[in-house]
Amino acid sequence: MKIRNIPFGYCYQNGSIITHPKEEKVIKLIFHSYLNGESLLAISNELNYKNIEYMPGTTNWNKAKVKRIIEDKRYTGQQGYPLIVDTLLYEQVQELKLKRNTQKQINRQSDIYQIQVPVCCSYCGGFMKRMHNCRMKCKEKWICQNRQCKKEVQISDIDFIKSILEILNTIIYNPDLIQQPKIQLIESKKVCQLENEIFQMIEGYDFNKKILQQKALECAAIKYNNLSSNEYITNQLKADFEQSNPLSVFSSELFHKTVRAIQFDKSNKVNLILKNGQVINSKM
Structure with a gap:
């Protein structure tokens, strides 16, 4: 050598x-x-x-x-x-x-590292990534990973967690805020595939009516099941918050039991997207 x-x-x-x-x-x-x-x-x-x-x-x-x-x-x-x-x-x-x-000595057990759900951009829907720079006055910021967007939100970890805690407490004090969303926000991939196939068949004019009917029934059944499932999730969410006491510190258990994602709205405020797809903010 x-x-x-x-x-x-x-x-x-x-x-x-x-x-x-x-x-x-x-x-x-x-x-x-x-x-x-x-x-x-x-x-x-x-x-x-x-x-x-x-x-x-x-x-x-x-x-x-x-x-x-x-x-x-x-x-x-x-x-x-x-x-x-x-x-x-x-x-x-x-x-x-x-x-x-x-x-490297940062405590990875601190609240910010317990957030294990996506943080989403309100402009493009892309995922946002937390960046830390000890040389900046505000050491933390979130950057959209969509190259065509690159939205940035400067917010300290303390204020970020504080906003989440405030929203959770808002729901705890008033569980009736949880409602069944009128529109299913996220359809399954199977539904999207079936709807696309149905549209293509109709556009083609010469189609098999029996097959079209089968696909339409299958799509409707999946949507109905999704709706029923989401109703159950909504009721469970309400029960989880009704059984929770007001929080003085961040609760990782309640957060991950009830929250699907976090979203920065267009005014850079923190919103929570619950498991049923409902968007909740501290002003509700």
């Missing part, structure tokens, strides 16, 4: 250590990429993708190699090595690395 006898970024010339022109650029790329938010893994993957050699004929970059580079003080001109990275950049990277390590 080949072993480097001099740090990456340097080479020997006439017995003296000098910077390696190509590797020097890679060192600067690594420092700036990390400072711009890329992870050690992302940086190593990028270097391998670009076929940048760690040693002649070898491109086996990994997290450990990248980590050693951003921690090596010799790149700032220490121990007789020529300067590649200025001290300010080096210190900024160390400070960021410390903050990222601190983030």
